Amino acid sequence: MRTAVLVSGGGTNLQALIDREAQGTLGKAELVGVISNNRGVYALERAKKAGIPAFVISPADFASRDDFHKALIAKLEELEAELIVLAGCLLTIPPEMIRRWPNRIINIHPALIPAFSGKGCYGIHVHEKALARGVKVSGATVHIVNENLDEGPILLQKAVEVHENDTPETLQRRIMEEAEWVILPEAVKMISEGQLQP
Numbered sequence: 001m002r003t004a005v006l007v008s009g010g011g012t013n014l015q016a017l018i019d020r021e022a023q024g025t026l027g028k029a030e031l032v033g034v035i036s037n038n039r040g041v042y043a044l045e046r047a048k049k050a051g052i053p054a055f056v057i058s059p060a061d062f063a064s065r066d067d068f069h070k071a072l073i074a075k076l077e078e079l080e081a082e083l084i085v086l087a088g089c090l091l092t093i094p095p096e097m098i099r100r101w102p103n104r105i106i107n108i109h110p111a112l113i114p115a116f117s118g119k120g121c122y123g124i125h126v127h128e129k130a131l132a133r134g135v136k137v138s139g140a141t142v143h144i145v146n147e148n149l150d151e152g153p154i155l156l157q158k159a160v161e162v163h164e165n166d167t168p169e170t171l172q173r174r175i176m177e178e179a180e181w182v183i184l185p186e187a188v189k190m191i192s193e194g195q196l197q198p
Contacts, residue, residue: 001192004081006089011043013087016181018050027189033079069094105145113141117150127168140179142187156183
């Protein structure tokens, strides 16, 4: 299954996918391209080191958001992407892209949806909110992307214990290591093998 990964930053979840593919444990998924909306991010380096074609398609390079969306879709079509993985991608996915790849765009979210999800809940903000609320358990969720932010069907979730002395940074790291880097590659593997029906 030809799999394209969309990233905005460092690419730690991308690295988890690259590592699983290198180990031969990513099922029938093949990483065929990485697209970032930001120049100079480390995710692009990770892709290049792994021999995966990497591209920058930035809204700043287009006259309108519509033109940007068309360019993004055109690149994904050129890559013949069958599955699209949002791995730390801070873009709003346009409805036309969701229609073009129905149930074939997945996202990793650093909380147990529906908790700490929706507008403004991304990156470190999610963990700040979780600690402020005093939850004892947080985690990560892989879900299908639909037209409502963080509201698509849930595919996999993994809980992670919150420690009393956690900071947003320590909680973020533990959730990455114990949940995100585990369930994102697993979801890709299961979808590629037909075990997980989005």
